[in-house]
Amino acid sequence: MSCPNCKSTQTDVNELDGSICCLQCGTVIEDALLRETFEESANYVPAMSRQKAGNHSRLLSTFSKAAVFFGLPEDLVETGKELCREFISKSTTTFLNEVAVYIAFIVSREWKSEWNLMDFVEAFPIPLYLPQVYRTRNVLKGSINAHWRTPQEELNHFIVRIYPLVVKQVYRDHSRPKPLSLSELKSKTRALLDLGSAYCLNTAKKARPLMVVTALIAGLSIRVTNPANYPKRSKMISARRRLCFSEFTSVCFSSKVSLSTRYDEYLDLLFACASCIPWIKKVEKSYVHYYLDDILSSFGTKTPILVLPLDRFAVRSFQRNQQMRKFIETSTEEAKQCLREQTEPNDKSSIAYAIYSLLQFGFQEHQIVGFNEAYIRNMAHSLLLRNLASGSDVQLDLDREEVDEKDMSDKEIEIYLK
Known part of the structure; x- marks a missing residue:
């Protein structure tokens, strides 16, 4: 292929990125990614195989740079290259930095044991995409230990x-x-x-x-x-x-x-x-x-001498849930008492009034007890708005001549029509 700039036919491969350049003027003739993905070789290797071969070489190069940055010993570098080959055999990706950093973390668990995965991610000079870092773990799962530990x-x-x-x-x-x-x-x-x-x-x-x-x-x-x-x-x-x-x-x-x-x-x-x-x-x-x-x-022993009763201690989230459930049960009893006496709760902003509205609509007591306070209030408010919207039982006569106080004036109609 001749150079479009100087028409020279002498080309060479750029060692930095693998692209084909003109030997005379340096013009890039073929990009590295296009050449590795679409260029046909003499043996007509399938495109997917050529792409994996290109990814494998680029991943090894990226991992070598990451290993130099983290200062990994030679034996760990060889172990990491084996994991790189295993990853490429199972999957392909363009997030090479993320894969290289995760593999560097895996092989250095015993050598730099005080570092966690996030330490490697934070120390790496290039910003990394965390979901792809975790995806590398999923691809290699089964051959390495997970980094999520108790x-x-x-x-x-x-x-x-x-x-x-x-x-x-x-x-x-x-x-x-x-x-x-x-x-x-x-x-x-x-x-x-x-x-x-x-x-x-x-x-x-x-x-x-x-x-x-x-x-x-x-x-x-x-x-x-x-x-x-x-x-x-x-x-x-x-x-x-x-x-x-x-x-x-x-x-x-x-x-x-x-x-x-x-x-x-x-x-x-x-x-x-x-x-x-x-x-x-x-x-x-x-x-x-x-x-x-x-x-x-x-x-704290395996066979403890004493056991803490459940009523003496509970996690704070459990305590809040238990207190809220008791509060809703008490409010439900209050709302049921008002229904039996055919009265209404005095405070219309209370949770008891919201439960009273739900019971009137037809909700069962066991359903209401399973709801949280916010859901009960939202449901009661939505039912109230629906009743207000459909509360008029009188069919409006659109052909009447007299003007009703609920009708809009001509100026108001013009504003809505604009």
């Missing part, structure tokens, strides 16, 4: 990363913070997470915020129970003292409000457990970490 499984790697921050917060009021035992901190944090899992406190929650708050409680417990760290003449340290949760937001990808909420939930659980232990008297929620060893030995 807090107990990820604790060994993550506790090392947050250890300096935990020590800083535990000794926040101390001029010379003393080091905590990492093994003791890890064991107590794991026992706290197991206790929270037993009472559904970790269900549908992010792992890292849970590990942060449990490590803080465990660190406070180690400080106040270790005589070397906590002299007897010292004042009691409150668990509700001013903790700076903002220092953990960059490592656990969660807000200060979320961390504070998880922290309060664990304090509620420990307070409920301490209240059930007979030898603990006059326990306060702010100082419940002083009894953490007793709580874990009584409630």
